Amino acid sequence: MIYLKLFWSFFQIGLFSFGGGYAAMPLIQNQVVDINGWLTMSEFADVITISQMTPGPIGINAATFVGLRIGGIQGAMVATLGCVLPSCVIVLTLAYIYYKYRGLSVVQGVLNGLRPAVIAMIASAGLTLVILAFWNGKGITSGVDGIDYVAVVLFAIAFMILRKWKMNPVHVMIGAGVIGLCVYPFIL
Amino acid sequence: MKKDIKFYYKLFAATFYLSAFTFGGGFVIIPLMRKKFVDQYKWIEEKEMLDLTAIAQSSPGAIAVNAAILVGYRLAGVIGAMLTILGTVLPPLLILSVISLAYTQFRDSLIVRYVLRGMQAGVAAVIIDVVVTMVIDLLKERNVLPVFVMIGSFVATFFLHINVVFVILVSGIIGSMAMYYGKHIKKSGE
Structure with a gap:
């Protein structure tokens, strides 16, 4: 059950964060601190700080950190999967359209x-x-x-x-x- | 380009390596990818890379992950995309898993702070270098409209903090209108 919850939370974060890392922060805070209470606000601030100190997208970093906390290494994997799945579907669709129609003059x-x-x-x-x-x-x-x-x-x-x-x-x-x-x- | 095991390994290794060094936000991976896939491997064209960046930027989710999906799909279809996603996600997953064991020590470490502060200047130089190259290439085209779109978009994002999705939408509309009227003018001139 907790895995499903993790997956669903990070799926929403992945789906609604437009415009890169900083735009995603309030969204992650909302899911992780406000709605589910997986992290306290100061722990969340730590995740931000560590994200800035390590490579990789903040969404993936938050997914790993929270997932590990809540459900061990499987939790981290489930949360990360949830985070990238929306991108995966949407970007692959756009890529397909791009390569199919990029010859058209309007495109x-x-x-x-x-x-x-x-x-x-x-x-x-x-x-x-x-x-x-x-x-x-x-x-x-x-x-x-x-x-x-x-x-x-x-x-x-x-x-x-x-x-x-x-x-x-x-x-x-x-x-x-x-x-x-x-x-x-x-x-x- | 032969698509054997070696190619897939090269693709995975390249994205893994790039992701491990994407400090300073998702945009950093764009210049790194450009150097690797356009300049070094010559797998993707310059203009195509800019198109892929636009798609990555206007889709939801992390720019680095989106760009990796696009490059993987372009080079080896859906399997390629799966491979590049894995390559991009694994470094932060591994690094953060290790750090979370002792994250307060890491956060407060002076050594880490000094290294990162030096690196920040390096990362800034990497991005500005790529920007200078791209701007020079654009100016070489001797076309006025793209230069205006570039300046306008820069003012909109840097000074006015307008949402990138909106900026992309408007520049796309300007581009398609320019194409339409350009053709129209040519036709009536004949």
């Missing part, structure tokens, strides 16, 4: 309009991350005083390496992490 037109919009959305997400990295948590309103110069230099070096030598982005990310570990203990 071509729609896609021509979408491509620049997608670039803009990635740019928007990227700039948000730049601000987050440069003004670590303090927010851009803290002005020049709030700037983390180590992050600025790291960003500039990483950007140059990526542009010039087209290095593997994962290696660049790991390198930045290692430098962070070497430098931050001395200045924070």
